[in-house]
Amino acid sequence: MASIFTKIIQGEIPSYKIAEDENFIAFLDVNPNAVGHTLCVPKQEINKIFDMEEEHYLSLMKFSRKIAIALEKAIPCKRVGVAVVGLEVPHVHVHLIPLQDMEDMRFQRKVALSKEEFESTVIKIQKQL
Numbered sequence: 001m002a003s004i005f006t007k008i009i010q011g012e013i014p015s016y017k018i019a020e021d022e023n024f025i026a027f028l029d030v031n032p033n034a035v036g037h038t039l040c041v042p043k044q045e046i047n048k049i050f051d052m053e054e055e056h057y058l059s060l061m062k063f064s065r066k067i068a069i070a071l072e073k074a075i076p077c078k079r080v081g082v083a084v085v086g087l088e089v090p091h092v093h094v095h096l097i098p099l100q101d102m103e104d105m106r107f108q109r110k111v112a113l114s115k116e117e118f119e120s121t122v123i124k125i126q127k128q129l
């Protein structure tokens with residue numbers, strides 16, 4: 001059964017897409033810890049990050065780094081945190097979270113954004129790519 005991320009990749013579910021290439025996609029988390037919380041996802045559906053072939057894993061990290069650099073320029077923050085948890089969706093994904101403090105990494109604090117706020121955040125990040 002296709003994961004929710006596969007459905008996003010295939011365009012069956014809308015997303016706030018930031019960037020994509022032939023192997024990866026980056027989009028805003030719709031239940032974000034902070035404004036700009038972004039997910040970097042391989043297009044190939046793989047359950048666990050360390051099940052990825054080494055080259056594919058390294059390419060995901062390179063893609064995530066590019067997005068994180070743009071994110072840090074676009075969203076005022078102390079730094080961009082990185083997390084790979086993988087329990088909520090069985091499809092590899094890297095969380096990039098603009099941080100003000102450690103609470104932003106806990107996945108307990110969520111921010112509610114309007115469609116317009118999501119869309120303007122995408123534009124801010126894309127301008128930095």
